[in-house]
Amino acid sequence: MALHVIRHPLVQHKLGLMRDQAISTKSFRELANELGNLLTYEATKDFELEPTRMTSWNGDSIQVERIKGKKVTVVPILRAGIGMLDGVLNLIPSAKVSVVGLYRDEETLEPVSYFEKFAGSMDERLALVLDPMLATGGSMIATLDLLKKEGCTRIRVLVLVAAPEGVEKVLDAHPDVDIYTASQDDRLNEHGYILPGLGDAGDKIFGTR
Numbered sequence: 001m002a003l004h005v006i007r008h009p010l011v012q013h014k015l016g017l018m019r020d021q022a023i024s025t026k027s028f029r030e031l032a033n034e035l036g037n038l039l040t041y042e043a044t045k046d047f048e049l050e051p052t053r054m055t056s057w058n059g060d061s062i063q064v065e066r067i068k069g070k071k072v073t074v075v076p077i078l079r080a081g082i083g084m085l086d087g088v089l090n091l092i093p094s095a096k097v098s099v100v101g102l103y104r105d106e107e108t109l110e111p112v113s114y115f116e117k118f119a120g121s122m123d124e125r126l127a128l129v130l131d132p133m134l135a136t137g138g139s140m141i142a143t144l145d146l147l148k149k150e151g152c153t154r155i156r157v158l159v160l161v162a163a164p165e166g167v168e169k170v171l172d173a174h175p176d177v178d179i180y181t182a183s184q185d186d187r188l189n190e191h192g193y194i195l196p197g198l199g200d201a202g203d204k205i206f207g208t209r
């Protein structure tokens with residue numbers, strides 16, 4: 001469907017902090033979760049509400065609103081997507097977690113799949129796919145292919161930083177998907193890394209750089 005770049009000042013400020021070469025693992029992790037949280041806020045703003053009744057503090061019966069029967073699965077792409085997971089689940093604690101394991105071959109830049117475990121009733125769920133980085137788009141397209149094979153029809157992608165090349169490829173392959181990001185950056189370098197980017201997000205989150 002579309003690319004949504006979230007220009008909210010908190011999002012832009014936190015993303016800016018993540019770009020610092022001297023950032024600690026602790027700060028990088030915290031910010032990845034905080035941005036996951038803020039992107040979730042944006043990606044869920046059209047959720048439907050329905051009225052429901054409850055007994056309030058003084059015993060009165062009152063009408064309140066609640067989210068209407070929305071089944072959600074959150075899908076972190078291993079490893080780096082785990083770095084956003086807590087931030088997303090903080091806002092949607094009832095979501096089921098599905099996991100897709102993929103790494104990008106360093107030479108070919110092609111995604112290599114090594115794990116998948118999906119929640120039940122995927123055809124009834126809205127899927128929120130998490131990965132800090134959308135570079136060539138190969139890993140995201142492979143994930144979206146898997147989710148559709150499982151029956152998913154409603155999918156939103158949450159990435160901290162996206163490269164224009166990858167966004168174009170993902171939306172060409174999956175035009176029904178919405179992508180929420182804090183930034184569409186300039187381009188990919190000759191090794192497929194996003195510029196200005198964040199470097200290797202998985203290594204920074206897992207402390208393996």
Ligand SMILES: O=P(O)(O)OC[C@H]1O[C@H](OP(=O)(O)OP(=O)(O)O)[C@H](O)[C@@H]1O
Pocket residue numbers: 077078079080081102103104105109111131132133134135136137138139140166192200201202203
């Ligand atoms: O758009 P692409 O060109 O496919 O690249 C993006 C992918 O690369 C990174 O994962 P990586 O392969 O480094 O695995 P990791 O999360 O285990 O570090 C990143 O987290 C994405 O999953």
Ligand SMILES: O=c1cc[nH]c(=O)[nH]1
Pocket residue numbers: 080133135192193194195197198199200201202
């Ligand atoms: O810039 C990039 C590209 C792929 N994976 C990352 O972690 N960073």
Ligand SMILES: [Mg+2]
Pocket residue numbers: 080200201202203
């Ligand atoms: Mg990595």
